[in-house]
Amino acid sequence: MEVSYRQAAVFLRHAALLSRTVRPTRCLCNNRSVSTVKLACDTYGKRPDGNSSPLVILHGLFGSKQNWHSISRLLTRKVDRKIIAIDIRNHGESEHTDVMDYPSMAADVAATMKEEGVERGILIGHSMGGKIAMTLALQQAELVEKLIVVDTTPTTSAGKQVFPKIIEGMKNVKFHTEWTLSKTRSEADKTLLKTIPDLGVRQFILTNLVEDDNGWFSWRVNIDAIEKNLEQIWSFPQFKHVSYHGDTLFLGGSKSPYISESSYPEIKRLFPKALVTHIEDSGHWVHSEKPKEFMEAVTDFIRK
Template sequence: MEVSYRHAALFLRHAVLASRTVQHTRCLCSSRSISTVKLACDTYGKRTNNTSPLVILHGLFGSKQNWHTIGRNLSRKIDRQIIAIDIRNHGESEHSDVMDYPSMAADVAATMKEEGVERGILIGHSMGGKVAMTLALQEAGLVEKLIIVDTTPTTSAGKQVFPKIIEGMNNVKFHTEWTLSKTRSEADKTLLKTIPDLGVRQFILTNLVEDDNGWFSWRVNINAIQANLEQIWSFPQFKHVSYHGDTLFLGGSKSPYISESHYPEIKRLFPKALVTHIPDCGHWVHSEKPKEFMEAVTDFIRK
């Protein structure tokens, strides 16, 4: 697919002139110490000495598992190691009552260091994109390039959807005598009352797990997510700081998450940013258009 970059002239007008890379971070949470939690990750492909790995960060209610096919195929396509990470309170990673972006970014930085990654290409979808942007603004030396999928460094569009998702998940009742398929079917019926979109329900149901004793549960920390929703759909206030590495904002043409109104803030924080939209695609760009998504990512990394 040929990817066309839109509104280049508008971007140039909003470009922020700067001559130095980021040295300090000032954000809403900079006055407190940050405690990290251990994150789970999956790797695809082998790491070579002359290429940085690509680190994938999923969105809200997602997991590294959602990126299995993309991670495996992308590793072969770009001949780099892929590291897919579960963000705190998701997947197999540890839970925490704290869920702000500086903390989540610090988790990723610690995980990269544990994995021996001195510098990586970060790709983040939705909430994961905000984690990636925060990390680039906090520790630019860890980030070679930045790929942000259908989100911006602003308050997210469609935030009214998240409380409905949480309401539906909290309404689901689990019974030990049910099979996994029966539990999924009944959970889907309950979720339908607050989540009419089948695709979203199927995505949420990927969080349904069964333990060794036959107990069913949601693997995400719903209580922490609900308590931190305001922070999750907003973005930290960074002042007098920007990330000067190559950055791609990749949106879906049918999604409202990246629009022209966001361009001034994008360019203030990421002066070298390019924006493109994949046609006929919504918020879950990588799952709706995986071929076009991988082509756009590959082109950007190789350039």
């Protein structure tokens, strides 16, 4: 009886995801309609006044708004602005969908900003979140006061061979209802080790392991949709006759291959006012590896 009950719970959860309503929104980059989904977000700090736009934070692939909790709390005091940290579609507490192209994900963010009463914001996006932020700036520049892109570029991402290994490892993890959360995390880590040797990456992936009220374990990211859309996720949309002329910072890690000199011409073509800088002795997760230096760079850029 217990097994059939849990199976029913899983079925109902998936059915609920499939039944969620979507809202049609016009995508400006290619003049086609896209469907947006409801995004979850956390807010920090004061309400924005007439002279200060809020910060909108967009996490990377397999991340969530929760990964930015500490940074958001500190940053709102540093810059004295409201901060909105968002879960991208198919991540965290946001709705799931089969579609994961950048125009659709950017439209999600635009709709969320509108719902939160944000007429114009400073966008901070890491990795995939950076590509979403760039897409939104190129589609609807009026929504973006400044742009901070963390360790990615408007080109095909480096290191894309890592993602299939991550997905393979996550799909190989088996969940057992009789295990505790601690036991499940430990056994999941052993399975992930077979395809993900880096401890830091495994710990990051394990932040997606959740337990529901019925004791059923699962990944909170939509692995199937991510796998289906990997080619689009690590590429970037084509923008031939448009650029964003607002202040833009590309902030990379010195040990990361994601922002290289080969990408500078495309950065300058699409973002003419872009500044490119790297934080020393940091890899791809700049904000978690070097939080002090990251905060200083972001704060200086916002205040200038």
